[in-house]
Amino acid sequence: MDMKVSKKLGLKERYTMMTRDLAWDTTFQPMDKVFPQVGYEGIKIHDWNAWEDPFRLTMDAYWKYQAEKERKLYAILDAFNQNNGHLSVTDARYINVLKLFLGSTPPLELMAARGFSMVARQMVGAGPRVACMMQSVDEYRHFQTQIHSISNYNRFYNGLDEFAHQQSRMWYLSDGKSFFDDAITAGPFEFMVAIGFAFEYVLTNILFVPFISGAAYNGDMAAMTVGFSAQSDEARHMTLGLECIKFMLEQDPDNLPIVQRWIDKWTWRGTRKLASVGMMMDYMLPKRIMSFKEAWEIYFEQNGTALFTDLARYGVKVPKCFDQTIEEKEHITHQSWIGFYMKPDATPFHTWMPQPEELDWLSEKYPNTFDTYYRPVYEHWIAQEKAGKRFNNKTQPMNCQVCVSTIKFNEPGDPMEMCFRETVYKGEKFHFCSDHCREIFEDEPEKYVQTFISSHAALQGKCEPEGTDVNAHDYRPGARMHAYWRMDKRASGDFNGSEDQKNFAKWRAQATQN
Amino acid sequence: MTLLKTLAPYDFPSSDAVENYAGRQLLYINWERHRMFSRPFVLALAPETLFGEIIDTHMTDCFSYHPDWAQIDWRAVRWLNGSRPVVLDRNKSLADNGIGHKDLIRLITPGLDGIAGSGY
């Protein structure tokens, strides 16, 4: 018997066989019934084959690359853990960065995984479907590796263990949750603009670069490696997001206004979400890499301008919020830190007042705003703290109906005034942090009237820990929020005097002295 | 007009409709140019609640941490409901003061601009 030895397939051939050749058009059911989601948003696609597959990666090659990354990552994590790497970070304040960042991000990675696997099912073309499937697996991997990274810290420090429970309940996690809930309940094309483009392409650098370099600079090799391992997937994610934008715009001129509205909406939503990342850079890293303002200038203003210059040939304009974000870069991190500092009982991480040299660093990095608006109140609080009167605002917050941030930003052009916007829909009043959020609401009010605002839900009696007797004579809705959140008391309050602070000092002394 | 597009009928109630508060209504309170408190706070109160009670308990509990609170000249204060100037009587109820569900009441204290005039 003659055996015909076939030549090894070329990359391109192999790719075609492993992706497009696996797809078929349905015949028992019409295609638009099998794929109803690609039509209802109003995006017109005439030729799915025109989708350019930006990275010709087959599934088998994908597994090989990713497995290699995982091997390296876990080797480093293991070594870090075995050598008590947590004691080599700059100081114990740094751990609070992990509590904030790694306590809020994994559930969002999981939502991204779910979103991309949904979109992978909803898209018609095999190219986008395979790419979305890979991204879904990537996001699932990020979710897992981040949890593995915090698990070691969780053995030593307080407040890391209830992030999954807190995700859909806790006031300050509501902005991220709402961001992904909004995206995943949109259609596949809007989801791609929201996550694939606005988040991955426009904003991911500002999320990851400060986190990774901040971790490295502060001696946290574990978080740094997890960050790098995730970041190496981001190149693919960005390419997918951009390709999807270009595909929509090339397919039909009627797509432009729809896509533009989504770009405006999601760039703004992403910007609001990143306020707390900026706060981490300016206030929480004991050794700072660059100010949020500097990062915004490099990664958003400069890169963004280049990107939108490139997209101008399709008629796309820079996002509507662009100018407002430039004004706000001088303010939002300070306003966010004030918002967290004044609520010491309500976060599973610690807050603190900057040390004198840190105040000077802020003055230097924010010459236009820091000394005028923010230093005086900090110096006041530092004096109060010394007098034993650390600030603790016991009240419950007012939140934006769209981005679910607490309403804490200034009126554009006037840093001394708060920015409030409202609208009435079906006889009910709704409040917003900005013109942009109000516009998002007014475009689709049916969606945003359902927003979960934890302080409101609490006042309705919907946030009670198990076993609460709602018929007791002294029952007050929302009075047991800490139990409902499963807040570890040791993890909240000021950093100074905390158990983490004491333990870290003790363990480090044991590790470095006799 | 809504831009929402859906594949199926889409009709869900508002999460914070007044019916959800068992006879009470939401009220937001802000003290202008005293941004130390970061954001307004929210209360759920019966519409019969006297406005003066809100000042004497809820606002005082929260805002008296600020050194300006003791300096307020209550004859000179002004109020806004959202962006609309309003006259509020401390001896009248929320309802009689025309304050409805989810109204935002803003206190303006002329001459007091926060710590070192910073607005905080």
Ligand SMILES: [Fe+2]
């Ligand atoms: Fe990710």
Ligand SMILES: [Fe+2]
């Ligand atoms: Fe990603």
Ligand SMILES: [Zn+2]
């Ligand atoms: Zn908002």
